Amino acid sequence: MAFPADTSKTNKLERYNSYLRRLSSAKLLSASSKLLFRATLLATILLILLLILHYPLPLSIHSPSFSSPHRSLLTSFPPSFSPSLSRQIRLSATPRRSSGLSVLVTGAAGFIGTHCSLSLKKRGDGVVGLDNFNSYYDPSLKRARQALLARHSILILEADLNDSLLLSHLFSSYPFSHVLHLAAQAGVRYAAKNPHSYISSNVAALVSLFESAAKSADPQPAIVWASSSSVYGLNKKSPFSESDPTDNPASLYAATKKAGEAIAHTYNHIYGLSLTALRFFTVYGPMGRPDMAYFFFTKSILAGKPITIFRTADGKDVARDFTYIDDVVKGCLGALDTAEKSTGSPGGGPKSGPAQLRIYNLGNTSPVPVTKLVSILEGLLGVKAKKNVVTMPTNGDVPFTHANVSLAAGDFGYHPTTDLAAGLRKFVRWYVHYYGIKLKPSSGEAVAAQRL
Numbered sequence: 001m002a003f004p005a006d007t008s009k010t011n012k013l014e015r016y017n018s019y020l021r022r023l024s025s026a027k028l029l030s031a032s033s034k035l036l037f038r039a040t041l042l043a044t045i046l047l048i049l050l051l052i053l054h055y056p057l058p059l060s061i062h063s064p065s066f067s068s069p070h071r072s073l074l075t076s077f078p079p080s081f082s083p084s085l086s087r088q089i090r091l092s093a094t095p096r097r098s099s100g101l102s103v104l105v106t107g108a109a110g111f112i113g114t115h116c117s118l119s120l121k122k123r124g125d126g127v128v129g130l131d132n133f134n135s136y137y138d139p140s141l142k143r144a145r146q147a148l149l150a151r152h153s154i155l156i157l158e159a160d161l162n163d164s165l166l167l168s169h170l171f172s173s174y175p176f177s178h179v180l181h182l183a184a185q186a187g188v189r190y191a192a193k194n195p196h197s198y199i200s201s202n203v204a205a206l207v208s209l210f211e212s213a214a215k216s217a218d219p220q221p222a223i224v225w226a227s228s229s230s231v232y233g234l235n236k237k238s239p240f241s242e243s244d245p246t247d248n249p250a251s252l253y254a255a256t257k258k259a260g261e262a263i264a265h266t267y268n269h270i271y272g273l274s275l276t277a278l279r280f281f282t283v284y285g286p287m288g289r290p291d292m293a294y295f296f297f298t299k300s301i302l303a304g305k306p307i308t309i310f311r312t313a314d315g316k317d318v319a320r321d322f323t324y325i326d327d328v329v330k331g332c333l334g335a336l337d338t339a340e341k342s343t344g345s346p347g348g349g350p351k352s353g354p355a356q357l358r359i360y361n362l363g364n365t366s367p368v369p370v371t372k373l374v375s376i377l378e379g380l381l382g383v384k385a386k387k388n389v390v391t392m393p394t395n396g397d398v399p400f401t402h403a404n405v406s407l408a409a410g411d412f413g414y415h416p417t418t419d420l421a422a423g424l425r426k427f428v429r430w431y432v433h434y435y436g437i438k439l440k441p442s443s444g445e446a447v448a449a450q451r452l
């Protein structure tokens, strides 16, 4: 009898072999999927790097203590303005008079920006505004100014100057003849709280603007921009002239404005940008800045709250060459009208010759003590201020400012005509109307209003 063949050993062997085959194919599968995963990851990283190199991300140095929307208006990819936005930009920028200017006004929702935009538009120039609407002071006031400009068909783009991609796109999409650059981090004492916002707005954004104007605009625009009386710092010689040294800045604000003037020299020298710096002297008036003394003094006096008045360490009055907004606007327009063309070639190429590089004081030429400012306000408001007189802090203030404006007078007929009492009257009139305040019938402003 034949015994059935003993297959148990062969079966075991086959089962073992098939187990080994499955094991190795599973390993192979997992190894190849790992490889595939790594390759995909690498390709994605490479693609992102390529895109960043090609379309650089906006430089965003955010200030820690206030918010800025910093929204890019470039919606599609590759970046471009929507057809409707392009149309609005064209409409707003195109002058209505022959040989009118087309001006990009930065900081257009700001105090001086709004007034200048309106004046330019009223005389037939084209204006496009740009503003980041940050919350350094009440943004609702900036929105009210924006609404006013909109009623005069002036478009304000909500964007940050550090968005260099947007800026270069703006310059390549419309041939602005001029830029009036007023966007800045203002205030001499605030730098102690938020120093970085001064670097971001007054240095980085200035470079971003000059870069785009030099390299993306065709033709390159002439640029008129806001410097400050604060660059004279702790100088003792009075009045301040443009040729005086500016080596003693008393605040970071002043230091960034002085840095701006040095940066302007470089861009003028290398790229042939036509650049004019205007040194403003404590500008005040209707729709002004709530962070300035005349504005918050008015608020506190009306609310019956105490105000702090600074005096110098040796007990003297602190004084300012307070300058009324309408005078400053005339100075800004004069500077724009006399600005010569830039001499650089598109793309930052060689310049055809030296370009204009100017600096002007725009002040009132008659300093007034802060104590006098307060007594004028008391009269206009019909309320006695509760005064706290203290020694001036050493975090930015200077004892006095006083402008010599003969350069601006000679070059574009700048002659300030509004004294502090007349200018503050106009400010108070606006203030009580804007905030819906009823003054006592005996107040200087109420009496003057009855006479009208």
Ligand SMILES: O=C(O)[C@H]1O[C@H](OP(=O)(O)OP(=O)(O)OC[C@H]2O[C@@H](n3ccc(=O)[nH]c3=O)[C@H](O)[C@@H]2O)[C@H](O)[C@@H](O)[C@H]1O
Pocket: 186, 187, 188, 227, 228, 229, 230, 280, 281, 282, 283, 291, 292, 293, 294, 308, 309, 310, 318, 319, 320, 370, 392, 397, 398
């Ligand atoms: O010309 C400029 O380049 C600058 O002008 C403005 O700076 P300033 O001249 O310092 O204005 P502003 O704060 O209104 O103080 C006015 C006076 O009130 C005194 N002052 C101030 C505050 C206070 O609590 N008490 C006080 O006595 C104070 O000592 C001073 O004497 C702009 O803000 C600044 O952005 C820049 O443009």
